[in-house]
Amino acid sequence: MARLPVYLRILSEQAELEVECISSDRLAELCGANAAKVRKDLSYLGSYGTRGVGYEVAYLVYQIRRELGLTHDWPVVIVGAGHLGQALAGYGGFGERGFPVAGVVDIDPAKVGSVLGGVRVRHIDELAQIVQARRVNIGVIATPTSAAQEAAERLVAVGVTSILNFAPVVLSVPRSIEVRKVDLAVELQILSYHEQRKATTGGLRSVGGAAGQRSASA
Amino acid sequence: MARLPVYLRILSEQAELEVECISSDRLAELCGANAAKVRKDLSYLGSYGTRGVGYEVAYLVYQIRRELGLTHDWPVVIVGAGHLGQALAGYGGFGERGFPVAGVVDIDPAKVGSVLGGVRVRHIDELAQIVQARRVNIGVIATPTSAAQEAAERLVAVGVTSILNFAPVVLSVPRSIEVRKVDLAVELQILSYHEQRKATTGGLRSVGGAAGQRSASA
DNA sequence: AGGCACTCGTGCACACGTTCACAAAGCCCA
């Protein structure tokens, strides 16, 4: 399920607050969801809570990390050293969460050699070397739209099996490759859609608590 | 539906290639989906294709833009001038797609005054002024996690009704505010999950054509 | 020890989204 990462983040935060035990009710509240859904998700995971008490936070964190394959780091390689590539490399949040940046590559020789967030930009011809040396399985495409398909093919050719794609194109890759897409323009257009609906229906609006934060999934 | 933006992009591309008419089959192929799904989505939209021929691209583009509220620009304001905020402001793809950056604000006086992608960074106290002057309805949160909630509250206070949130937190806002979340770490963790499954099942992999690119929705 | 309050796990019904299959409708050509 795509909700496990969310649970993991919430639970990690709770762990830092030294909360040892948490109920499905509370957990549901913290991630804006239904208590039954939380319980069902966690039961699918197979891990057990204790009735009458709740879930042991530390144990649950361990189980989810295990299920998500986060027991070890997954180095990633970023293709494209433009604005977005720079931002991603410099973000720093990746390394902390188990996804160290093994390298940043670009096809433009003028960009090679500059340093982003402690990582030197290398030429895309070195991609195979980087991937093999660090056993990289995950590639991030941060190139312009026109270069995304070629970037994907190069990543696949050197053995990358999962791709996070920021370019607004549908990549053509073998079925065995897992691709996830983040399209910022699409997100904005969805917001625009809701704005437009608010404007045209012109009705009054209910003001309530916080719940339901649409996010990426499926 | 969250798929309309995808259709719009594909159709716009086809329009530039001077394709005047397109069938649901072809359209489905281009966006990696099912033909029946495409037809149902478009019929929900109410717009009509012609049987035996297909859909008129230009008309469909107009209809979708209309449905999504893209008949006029939606200026956005970016809160947070860190790496991500810089990348977003400098991206340029926003303006082209109808979301010009009305302003970038940050709470750090040291960052105020620098120029990102043609937009000068201003102090967050000027937020209200920017929003009212440019009639901004959409805010983008590109702050660190710890500042995201405050950023959201400030945006809501000055009248922003839609928020695109890049910080990995569930924002607490009134129900009337539309929030969409993009969490890069979650995306990577989902990829990690699939990598881990590949590794443990250890089975052989089918190699097929391109179809099915998971993306943000719901 | 017994009762009570609490919370997990889960069967079941419901709603939604997806897919199939087919009739209606349009175009082209003889």
Add this chain to the structure above:
DNA sequence: TGGGCTTTGTGAACGTGTGCACGAGTGCCT
């Protein structure tokens, strides 16, 4: 004009995911 080919639009089946409700197990207090 009529028949055949193509493609839309949509009703119906299917599968999935969601939410409710309740039994079962646990801890606490008397």
